Amino acid sequence: MDTPDHDxxxxxxxxAGNDFVVIDNRSKLFxxxxxxxxxxxxxxxxxxxxxxxxxxxxxPEHNNMDYTMFYxxxxxxxxxxxGNGARCIALFAHSLGFDKKHRFNVHxxxxxxxxxxxxxxxxxxxxxxxxxxxxxxxETLYAIxxxxxxxxxxxxxxxxxxEEQLASEGRKLRYHENFExxxxxxxxxxxxxxxxxxxxxxxxxxxxxxxxxxxxxIASALVWHHLQDSSRSAQxxxxxxxxxxxxxxxxxxxxxxxxxxxxxxxxxxxxxKGTFLQ
Numbered sequence: 514m515d516t517p518d519h520d521x522x523x524x525x526x527x528x529a530g531n532d533f534v535v536i537d538n539r540s541k542l543f544x545x546x547x548x549x550x551x552x553x554x555x556x557x558x559x560x561x562x563x564x565x566x567x568x569x570x571x572x573p574e575h576n577n578m579d580y581t582m583f584y585x586x587x588x589x590x591x592x593x594x595x596g597n598g599a600r601c602i603a604l605f606a607h608s609l610g611f612d613k614k615h616r617f618n619v620h621x622x623x624x625x626x627x628x629x630x631x632x633x634x635x636x637x638x639x640x641x642x643x644x645x646x647x648x649x650x651x652e653t654l655y656a657i658x659x660x661x662x663x664x665x666x667x668x669x670x671x672x673x674x675x676e677e678q679l680a681s682e683g684r685k686l687r688y689h690e691n692f693e694x695x696x697x698x699x700x701x702x703x704x705x706x707x708x709x710x711x712x713x714x715x716x717x718x719x720x721x722x723x724x725x726x727x728x729x730x731i732a733s734a735l736v737w738h739h740l741q742d743s744s745r746s747a748q749x750x751x752x753x754x755x756x757x758x759x760x761x762x763x764x765x766x767x768x769x770x771x772x773x774x775x776x777x778x779x780x781x782x783x784x785x786k787g788t789f790l791q
Contacts, residue, residue: 519543520791521555524605525562525784528634530724530756531597532784534562535605538569539580549589555789556587562789565719566595568602570609578623579615580606586718594619594660596727599626600634600781608783622660631782638731638775644739649691655736659775662697662717663732667740670703673713680722683715698726702733709751710737724756727777734761735772747774 519542524535534555536543543551548569555561564587571581582602584595599619603626607613613628625637638660645656647664655665664686673679683699686692699715712733714726734750750761762776 521551521789522786523555523562523789524786525564526568526601526605526781527756527784528597528600528725528727528781529754529759529779531595531726532564533566533568533598533601534564534789535601536567536569537605537609538571538583539609541572543569545583548583549585552585552587552589562787565716565723566592566598568595568598568605570602570606573618575618575621575623577616578618579611580617582617582619582624584619586716588718588720590718592661592718594622594624594638594728596636596638596660596729596731596777597725597779597781599624599636599727600777600779603634603636604628604631604781604783619660632780633778634781635776635778636727638777640773640775642731642735642772642775643770644736647691649686649689654686655739656692656697657732657735659728659731659735661728662692662695663700663729664692664697665700665702665733665736667736668701668703670705670711673701673703673711676713676722679713680715683722684720687715687717687720698729698732700726700729700733700736702737704737704740705753706751707741708749709753710734711753713755725754725759725779727759727779730754730759730779731761731763731775731777735763738763738765738772 714729
């Protein structure tokens with residue numbers, strides 16, 4: 514059972530500016546319900562540690578796994594998969610003695626991590642993805658699931674600078690009836706080259722723009738590929754976020770119009786260690 518006033522040892526980490534409170538929970542000191550209830554307090558930036566989410570490393574829930582990644586948004590909601598968080602917990606796990614190459618699960622999905630160094634952690638996603646066009650308010654948007662729900666909108670490079678406007682539009686789309694009941698993350702992209710783009714993401718659960726979003730970077734890269742006439746099946750895209758550069762690797766099957774062999778590569782760094790007092 515949880516001890517309500519138990520102090521919590523944590524490690525603060527960030528990946529391209531997406532920051533997390535990370536907890537080693539291999540001893541199962543905290544239940545999942547306790548961590549869900551803890552998230553709003555520990556993630557708040559004025560009264561807590563401050564982060565875009567809480568990560569906990571649990572014992573593996575499936576055979577042939579090294580551990581389970583448990584993630585919650587600052588409001589305690591389940592984000593599904595978090596790409597930047599995955600790179601952080603992979604580097605965190607390595608600091609605890611896990612191999613540079615290892616496997617972990619998020620819910621029922623199995624991911625592979627490969628830690629080259631702190632500036633290059635690669636996560637392989639076990640999925641196929643496809644781009645679905647939607648018309649909302651007379652504009653064409655692109656919905657895609659990359660471990661969690663995303664919608665992508667193409668905008669001008671100038672518009673990416675108007676963050677209050679992006680946040681307002683992102684909030685409306687996040688709650689739009691077309692994406693009920695879960696809602697969606699919202700990505701605003703501008704292509705800068707055939708395999709490069711800039712990105713701003715409004716994250717569901719954070720309820721604001723964040724400096725980076727890993728699954729959003731994947732979604733945006735796949736949509737940018739979708740918007741171009743590209744005959745190559747294997748691709749590597751560079752996604753520039755406010756917090757740094759992420760690389761998205763993937764293959765494209767023209768017959769089925771699906772993406773697979775998806776990998777997210779980018780940095781992950783330790784910031785500090787501390788104790789959260791309850």
